[in-house]
Amino acid sequence: MRFRHYKQQIMVPFIAYITVLVIGLASGTNNFCPADGGSTYIFTVKLNINRTGHRIVSVNMEHETPFRIENNNETGLYITHSSTTCGKKERIELSTTAVIFEHLRPKRPDYEFFPGVGYYKLHTWGRTWDDARATCLEEGGHLLVINSEEEADVVRKFFSRNPSFNNVNDPLYGAYIGVTDRDEEGKFVTVTGQLLEDTGYTNWEVGEPKSDRGQNYVAVESHARMHDINNGKKMGFFCEIE
Incomplete structure (x- = not known):
């Protein structure tokens, strides 16, 4: 309800x-x-x-x-x-x-509330995936895990505002989310411990993911399609507070 x-x-x-x-x-x-x-x-x-x-x-x-x-x-x-x-x-x-x-829960002023979905923030200053994860945790949340089309729409809305990314290696691939296969190639797991296939959202870009041990982290682009990204790249990233 x-x-x-x-x-x-x-x-x-x-x-x-x-x-x-x-x-x-x-x-x-x-x-x-x-x-x-x-x-x-x-x-x-x-x-x-x-x-x-x-x-x-x-x-x-x-x-x-x-x-x-x-x-x-x-x-x-x-x-x-x-x-x-x-x-x-x-x-x-x-x-x-x-x-x-x-x-009523106090709202973080730097997070945006989407009714019925949650609180989200797009960081436009690029960080590595591990640094991005640590930043979200410091803010009381975690890297975004997309569980539905409603959350995918949140991603699309942020990108529709044409955000300007800084300190990033490749802005075309969008922003990091909380998914990785670094522990086992091809087995994508979220920062909350779910298997990707159990999240309710597995919308990969055509040709993704690649079977490449050098690409262990996942980002989403403007249409909320997922890519696996080369290790060590600095990207923007999404955080969410549940």
Whole structure:
């Protein structure tokens, strides 16, 4: 499920008031019976938003716990429960108040958010593949692993802006991504440990990859097609934060 991304780091309070009336039917009088006490429950709802804008919710219920919000990290669903018996009819009333605070992920100002996909950055200053990988890790992400056509479209959009590359050996081959076969020739593995064929995206340029032990790293060009690149070349590179 996808949700709207908020551009600023803010706290969004969401408060819902719900009243539910449940009546257990049996023979007896229809007269209204006043509540004569009841029990209190609390549902604790923990809500996190990950780096791709998805919400992750966990819920816990406790019985007869006083409701309180001790700090901005506490979220709850407060339920009061009362029941009465008139003759042989039991009346149960639940009154519910939900209070949810959403803490939204701060966005790195140098990464661009693509809704429903993630955060990405194209580095235009050329580095070797290993240096590019280290740079992405320092920024809290990793070299891009393309898992879908949506992510391939991210690559195409960056290139459509005609970026200017510097300190590169061959700008025609685009920018490095997180795929290599340096451990075993022809066995392409991502920086996240996946086999390339398991990523969902294997769009090679015609004639690629080459069976060449001197070409162990993968780059993508403007149409998001992949090439294996000579070792040691300095290229631009894509980073992503998940």
